[in-house]
Amino acid sequence: MSIGLITLIVLGLAVLGFILGRQRALSAVGGDPRTLHSLPGYYGWSVFLFTAVPALLLLVTWAFVQPTALNSHVAGMIPAADVASYGSTQLVMADVRRIADGLDAVARNAGLDETGLAALRADLTDMRGRLAEVGVALGSNVAPSVLEAAKEYRSLSGTLRLGMALAVLLAALAGLGFALWRIDPRQRARNLVEQFTLVLLAGCSLIAVATTFGIVASLVVESVHFFKLYDFRDFFFSLTWSPRFGGGSELGLWPLVWGTLYVSFIALLVSVPVGLMAAIYLSEYAGKKVRAFAKPAIEILAGIPTIVYGLFALITVGPFLRDWFAQPMGLGSSSSSVMTAGLVMGIMLIPFVSSLSDDIINAVPQSMRDGSFGLGATRSETVKQVILPAALPGIVGAILLAASRAIGETMIVVMGAGAAAKLDVNPFEAMTTVTVKIVSQLTGDTEFASPETLVAFALGLTLFCFTLALNVVALVIVRKYREQYE
Amino acid sequence: RDNIQIAGSSTVLPYATIVAEAFGENFDFPTPVVEGGGSGAGRKKLCEGVGENTIDIANSSSRIKQSDIDLCKTNGVDEIMEVRIGYDGIVFASDIAGPDFAFTPTDWYNALAAEVVKDGKLVPNTAKTWADVNASFPAQDILAFIPGTKHGTREVFDVKVLEAGCKASGAEEALVAAKGEEDGKKACLALRTDGLSVDIDGDYTETLARIAANKNAIGVFGLSFYQNNTDKLKVATMDGVVPSTETIASGDYPVSRPLFFYVKKAHIGVIPGLKEYLEFFVSDDMAGPEGPLAAYGLVSDPELAKTQEAVANETPMGPLN
Amino acid sequence: MTDATSQTGRSGAQPRKSLHVTDARTRRRNAAEARFRFYGAAAIAVSILALVILLTSVLGNGLGAFRQTFITMPVALDAKVLDKSGTGDIEVMKKVTTIGYAKVIEKALATALAEKGIATDGLTAKQISGLLSQEAAANLRNQVLADPALVGQTVDVKLLANGRVDGFFKGRVTMDSAKLDSNISPEQLELALKMREAGLMSLSFNPGFLFGGDASELRPEAAGLGVAILGSAYMMLIVLVLALPIGVAASIYLEEFAPKNKWTDLIEVNISNLAAVPSIVFGILGLAIFINFMGLPQSAPIVGGLVLTLMTLPTIIIATRAALKAVPPSIRDAALGVGASKMQAITHHVLPLAMPGILTGTIIGLAQALGETAPLLLIGMVAFVREFPDAPPEGFFDPASALPVQVYNFTQRADPAFVERASGAIIVLLVFLLLMNAVAILLRRRFERRW
Amino acid sequence: MNDMRIADRTVSSDTAKMTARGVQVFYGENHALKDVDIDILGGTVTAFIGPSGCGKSTFLRCLNRMNDTVSIARVLGEIKLDGEDIYDKSVDPVTLRARVGMVFQKPNPFPKSIYDNVAYGPKIHGLTKSKAELDQVVETSLKKAALWNEVKDRLHAPGTGLSGGQQQRLCIARAIATSPEVLLMDEPCSALDPIATAQVEELIDELRSQFSVVIVTHSMQQAARVSQRTAFFHLGHLVEYGETGQIFTNPQDPRTESYITGRIG
Amino acid sequence: MNDMRIADRTVSSDTAKMTARGVQVFYGENHALKDVDIDILGGTVTAFIGPSGCGKSTFLRCLNRMNDTVSIARVLGEIKLDGEDIYDKSVDPVTLRARVGMVFQKPNPFPKSIYDNVAYGPKIHGLTKSKAELDQVVETSLKKAALWNEVKDRLHAPGTGLSGGQQQRLCIARAIATSPEVLLMDEPCSALDPIATAQVEELIDELRSQFSVVIVTHSMQQAARVSQRTAFFHLGHLVEYGETGQIFTNPQDPRTESYITGRIG
Ligand SMILES: Nc1ncnc2c1ncn2[C@@H]1O[C@H](COP(=O)(O)OP(=O)(O)OP(=O)(O)O)[C@@H](O)[C@H]1O
Ligand SMILES: Nc1ncnc2c1ncn2[C@@H]1O[C@H](COP(=O)(O)OP(=O)(O)OP(=O)(O)O)[C@@H](O)[C@H]1O
Ligand SMILES: [Mg+2]
Ligand SMILES: [Mg+2]
Secondary structure (H helix, E strand, C coil), X not given: CCHHHHHHHHHXXXXXXXXXXXXXXXXXXXXXXXXXXXXXXXXXXXXXXHHHHHHHHHHHHHHHHHHHHHHHHHHCCCCHHHHHHXXXXXXXXXXXXXXXXXXXXXXXXXXXXXXXXXXXXXXXXXXHHHHHHCCCCCCCCCCHHHHHHHHHHHHXXXXXXXXXXXXXXXXXXXXXXXXXXXXXXCCCHHHHHHHHHHHHHHHHHHHHHHHHHHHHHHHHHHHHHHHHHCCHHHHHHCCCEECCCCCCCEECCHHHHHHHHHHXXXXXXXXXXHHHHHHHHHHHHCCHHHHHHHHHHHHHHHHCCHHHHHHHHHHHHHHHHHHHHHCCCCCCCCCCCHHXXXXXXXXXXXXXXXXXXXXXXXXXXXXXXXXXXXXXCCHHHHHHHHHHHHHHHHHXXXXXXXXXXXXXXXXXXXHHHCCCCCCCCCCCCCCCCHHHHHHHHHCCCCCCCCHHHHHHHHHHHHHHHHHHHHHHHHHHHHHHHCCCCC | CCCCEEEECCCCHHHHHHHHHHHHHHCCCCCCEEEEECHHHHHHHHCCCCCCCXXXXXXXXXXXXXXXXHHHHHCCCCCEEEEEEEEEEEEEEEECCCCCCEECHHHHHHHXXXXXXXXXXXXXXXXXXXXXXXXXXXXXXXXXXXXXXXXXXXXXXXXXXXXXXXXXXXXXXXHHHHHCHHHXXXXXXXXXXXXXXXXXXXXXXXXXXHHHHCCCXXXXXXXXXHHHCCCCEEECEECCECCCHHHHHCCCCCCEEEEEEEEEHHHCCCCCCHHHHHHHHHCHHHHCCCCHHHHHCCEECCCHXXXXXXXXXXXXXXXXX | CCCHHHHXXXXXXXXXXXXXXXCHHXXXXXXXXXXXXXXXXXXXXXXXXXXXXXXXXXXXXXXHHHEEEEEEEEEECCHHXXXXXXXXXXXXXXXXXXXXXXXXXXXXXXXXXXXXXXXXXXXXXXXXXXXXXXXXXXXXXXXXXXXXXHCCCEEEEEEEECHHHHHHHCCCCCHHHHHHCCCCXXXXXXXHHHHHHCCCEEEEECHHHHHCCCCCCCCHHHCCCHHHHHHHHHHHHHHHHHHHHHHHHHHHHXXXXXXXXXXXXXXXXXXXXXXXXXXXXXXXXXXXXXXXXXXXXXXXXXXXHHHHHHHHHHHHXXXXXXXXXXXXXXXXXXXXXXXXXXXXXXXXXXXXXXXXXXXHHHHHHHHHHHHCCHHHHHCCCCEECCCCCCCCCHHHHCCCCCHHHHHHHHHHCCCCHHHHHHHHHHHHHHHHHHHHHHHHHHHHHHHCCCC | CCCCCCCCCCCCCCCEEEEEEEEEXXXXXXXXXXXXXXXEECCCEEEEECCCCCCHHHHHHHHCCHHHHCCCEEEEEEEEECCEECCCCCCCHHHHHHHEEEECCCCCCXXXXXXXXXXXHHHHHCCCCCHHHHHHHHHHHHHHCCCHHHHCCCCCCEHHHCCHHHHHHHHHHHHHCCCCCXXXXXXXXXXXXHHHHHHHHHHHHHHHCCCEEEEEXXXXXXXXXXXXXXXXXXXXXXXXXXXXXXXXHCCCCHHHHHHHCCCCC | CCCCCCCCCCCCCCCEEEEEEEEEEEECCEEEEEEEEEEEECCCEEEEECCCCCCHHHHHHHHCCHHHHCCCEEEEEEEEECCEECCCCCCCHHHHHHHXXXXXXXXXXXXXXXXXXXXXXXXXXCCCCCHHHHHHHHHHHHHHCCCHHHHHHHCCCEHHHCCHHHHHHHHHHHHHCCCCCEEEEECCCCCCCHHHHHHHHHHHHHHHCCXXXXXXXXXXXXXXXXXXXXXXXXXXXXXXXXXXXXXXXXXXXXXXXXXXXXXXX
16 A cells, blocks of 8 residues: 555544544534534544544654665675675665565566565576566676565555554544543534644644745855865955866955845835835825736746846846946946846846735725824825834834845846956946855865865855844844734 | 765856766666755865765866875765866957957967066056057957956966966066075965956856957857857967867867866765766767767866776775876 | 904915815825836836747747658568568567668668769768768667568658758858868758658658657757656656645644744744755755665665655645635634634635645746756766657656656757757747646636726 | 703804715615704814714814725715815815814824824924924823823823823823814713813813814713703714704704603614 | 603622623833723623723623734733633633623724624534524524614625625624624614614613623613613723613712713723
């Protein structure tokens, strides 16, 4: 039985449990739900949970443990000499598994039964050829010990699988029986189900925390390597970023941080006013039709691959800004510039601000608007002084999201702002950002264990701490100015 | 896993895909999966260990480094085969409508270096047009798109163009005199920072697009890329030699580098089709001077026969020299 | 106690204001109002304009990719060449490589040209066969191997023409550029023109672009998006199934149930911070956790889907929390007051009201996930994959590509024919996005309401 | 508490501040207001009475075009302020609402501080020149609305943290701070205790010297106490309109009589 | 309208349904309720009176732990329902609120249909077996709340589209549909006309036969009409609590007397 099938059966049992539980609860009170503590459905759900959750947990654990156990058992059957010829146990086992999978097909193809299969001898039959016939490609001939291991693997995994199916189904049935037996009109079924749901919800929010730990952990290890190779003082206090291919690079952080801030700032300068005004227009002024069309249309902007924006920056916006602004104003003649990247990125970020803000603004109760209009305020005054403050937390969230995207964007910066790290205030100069350098150092041709590559991890970690600080500030601001209606 | 997995240099990537495609068509094995991601990352993945969830082959646009070999060792990857598949030519090209250029490394050094020798003295580079660099050039503004420091191509550019130019122009001598042996040599590679030399972290298509937006710029490309875009680009000579597969194979054209891939020997015989793929790759049908790789712009290795033999014997690479 | 005097006094002191006559201040305020409204309209206009510009450039470049130049001609499948044993044994026939098939096609093309009376003076055999795609031989081989009975017959086949020829008919390649082009000559193009007049060559819809696998740089005309579309679909399925419920659940917990203390503050800041983590870092995470630690395969949609899920979660959580926050407390009070549990109050009343925000988060999150390449770079999905993954769930573990990856790959390739295909891939991606989000957009419209 | 004294009724009916003719309101299909003709006189307190759901609030909201914000509401007929049609295209509802202020039935303080709630109107209309003057206006308004003592120590606490009756008075203070010419009050005393009610009634009486006040109330006593004219609505119809004394002592329509004596609802 | 008749006062004071001892409430720094001791008797209508802002709603919200939802509110003291401490850890506020229903001061219908508003409580408590029965419950509740006639043709129109008084009655209907043992009503008649008020008062009297009712009101007449016991709050203190007749005719505390006679507010 495959895992999918077992899952289906367990779920089926759980559904059955739901129905039975519901009925049992109802019949316990003579069909009058009023005397039950909770709605009958909750009794059903509690049985469902008791049936499905332990069984599925068992299934998952088993599915994780079985291969490991099986592997170590079977691997023990193969003599060290054969393992050596494969290079590693892992590789032998890969072959063992492939052969084991193939044996079924071989048996079917050749009309062999179990005893026939068991009698197969690697030194007598051309196993590689026979397996190839049934579409199992092997890299080399099959050693006898490997074939034996594969047979063992096959039969044992069959047994274990059966065992798993039995165990899981038993667990499900036991859960079902127990939960059904427990049902009592006074049982707090709703509380039980809700407690469970709450644990589930909390578990979900822990995923986010776990992600953070994962990120920090995966960055820290390599960052430590980096700081072993490269002095942290140079990294944190040097103002030059100029990596060399062959080593001897200067990897100062600040030009990149400056570029990141500058580009993001310009991007937000474009996207926040435009997005916010668009959101206000959509929710306060636009008719139903305009709204139904414009909102999803603007959201497409978020879905256009960044490479399109990058090319747009490179081919259209960059030269335009150079010819019409930078050169006439004597600010340089670079076609890639912070301004270019910022502008184009700003366009991409409009929907992040507009759509979310629009939903939040829409959620401000009408009575707030009425109160303001009733005092003779114009729409714009109402929006600025009543609605926006009330919607502030959501809007800040939207802006943070946009800022986050701006910080994390690479393609637009590479094509729009260039790849040169520079500390400059002229917005028409080429600059680059932390993220761009993370990507480029990580995917470059330099050797991995060099500071030039490992700096990517240190950059990642620094950026992480940096944005964390920004977020704390944002949280404090929101806390301070939050206005709760009703 | 039934398919071969390959990762690494994006310069080798197109060649590898051409071979993979032909391999998938003509053999019973599935088409290999070929990833880019850069030589460094490719070699790192190769050295992550032996087993199904590690890759089989790492493409690389430069030779493997000792640190990678050490990493491989610690992870149990003892034997690696090195396969040199040919050479990559690096060319200098500008917009098709622009003037012709005949460069020497000295010209490039004098155009892009931070400090140049003028009248026997080291001075900061102030050249604005190519005519400032070399009177025989047109007075076109200097604007060079060179590979970013992440690219293997940049290493070649540094060594074969800048260092050579530094030496030839006498700047190296002056720099060593001024800053000492170590720092002086390093200073040869210091580029001007006034925006006339632009690092490109993207790929050649980006360089091409930038040239389309800045008609007077000169960019650095791979030979194969240039060959696919001869209608848009005009190639410059280096030391009087026009880059082509022939001139590079013969060694006349100076700016080129070997391309490699590295195979985890432990996977041969285990991953289906791996051996066949290796042999197919280096066969004359593919990598020979008449093969599709050459047609695409790879400079076929004059010593291909040796490589074929090594692949057939599964000879692992020796220590780096 | 009417105060008639004060009333007259007032109307005397203050002349009657007319509703039509506005004072200076009101005019200023109205002007501000008009300006504000104009800014709003302008913001919409700017956004739409940007969209239109981007879309036109994409459509202009990319629509061509859906049509391709084909050569239709009869090909004699010579049994002597293709089935040397004469037994029809497929294993033997497989020994004939594409090179053998290429020769068959070459011959057929020469015959066809001769039959139509098209002169080919001055062109070498290689140049003539250069009009054909290198994919043609592979196509024919697959066709024959799929149906060995064809051998010995003469069949009409439709074969891809070379990318430059195709470019010529689409206006990308001109006689002038061909003069400079090392891959095609004007003479070849002349021949192609004649072939078109003779009906041997024509432009038609190219299903291969949508359903075929990727192709190498030597044959841009054969590159298709099939694998990428499947890969993206698998990943989006995973993202949708995981990110939406987990994101909403986490938001509900954090916003409604979690005690408000330093720890939840930390989690809150932490989640907004996750949104700011560059996507490539999620790739690093995916590589470390899913591939190296959990041993999931490289280049597989399952890993891609999981990584993108983690990346999308913060977006959905932030949007959902903002939406939950915006629901007035009086609604919760009302539900609690009739004895609903907190969970019931939330599922029955708060969630439906927060739905538009949740859906917006989903729309934006999915758009982001669908278009993302950077994290896929590190988990092996930015790759050349020609084999189609199986049907799910096994297919989740097979190597696959993704649409943005395909776009990214196409834009990196040297042959200019890939520019068109990259834009074509973007069009497919956008259509994919619209289809995926259509449900969410419609649902959101239903849930939108004021109270 | 048994207070049926009738306020003195000298009204010059030619000073009609607002006139409504043939006003009809539909909420979608629902015909909420049917053909209402009424004159709101200057310097007068007009009371609207009638059973719940009869259209009092609806009509009130017509008088300063607040119904514009209800998307399904449709208003027909003609309403004039000082002889000018307020539904005319060229009329700016903002100017109108500045002159015709409103206190809503459900208190709806802004999610701002108490001070900002009251200062909002004067600020947007530029009624004060300095901060001190604004402080003054806020204080007077709060005092008039009988809220000053309760909130003077926490002017910067949020208005939403007040008790129901306090919120109601805050909304009254907010409305009078802009000194409108006509003040529409929808059940301004519903959540107030008798003393606060008396204070608000005093305020209304005071306002009458300069402005017109329209007040919706369910308390017959209150209508009798503060108003000079009373309109009785029933099922969307304006049944009877006249001097308060006359309506209460000598209603013309049997329905009015039944309502006042407590027989129909 | 001058109705001061005192409802009949047969109350057995040992059937205390709810008891509160030493209840204090703080809103942040603001000490809103100070040391309140009170017994709510079974089968009795208890009226809370007192000037606006004195803490009536606050105390009411303590009785079914609605103050839990106000993050800044802190409740001290002990409140028991049938002898069980409702603030005990093991008590599920949900069960509590199902038994102690509430009508809020500001009508807050769900943004759903009128039918769904009323049917919500019975649905989540599983009070009905079939759709027909549910329809029945909805109809009876609406009828009891004196709203049925006005809305019977538009049961599926949104509850938020009702007039103020209609919303208030809808909220009453919603609360009684779940048949709680104790019903807390915060100014349930503030937006109702006299006839509707009379109907609600009748309802309250009817409910008393089975349940306890606590009603906050600003109308002394109403308190006198419907309640058997009255509590007078002032500035957060429970000043006096006793039989309604006694409170109104013979108050012990001078503040009570002043309030009833209209001198303090
Ligand atoms: N959410 C809150 N936050 C802060 N303070 C509050 C809050 N709710 C009420 N208060 C304060 O607590 C005190 C008592 O308020 P409560 O609502 O209990 O008064 P009340 O007796 O119901 O008055 P009313 O008759 O006006 O409704 C008031 O001073 C009020 O301002
Ligand atoms: N927004 C709305 N949408 C639909 N119908 C509405 C809306 N507002 C009011 N109505 C209906 O219009 C009619 C008149 O309502 P209105 O609010 O004017 O009553 P009212 O006289 O103010 O009553 P109350 O004394 O209860 O406040 C009622 O039947 C009501 O249900
Ligand atoms: Mg009303
Ligand atoms: Mg209250």
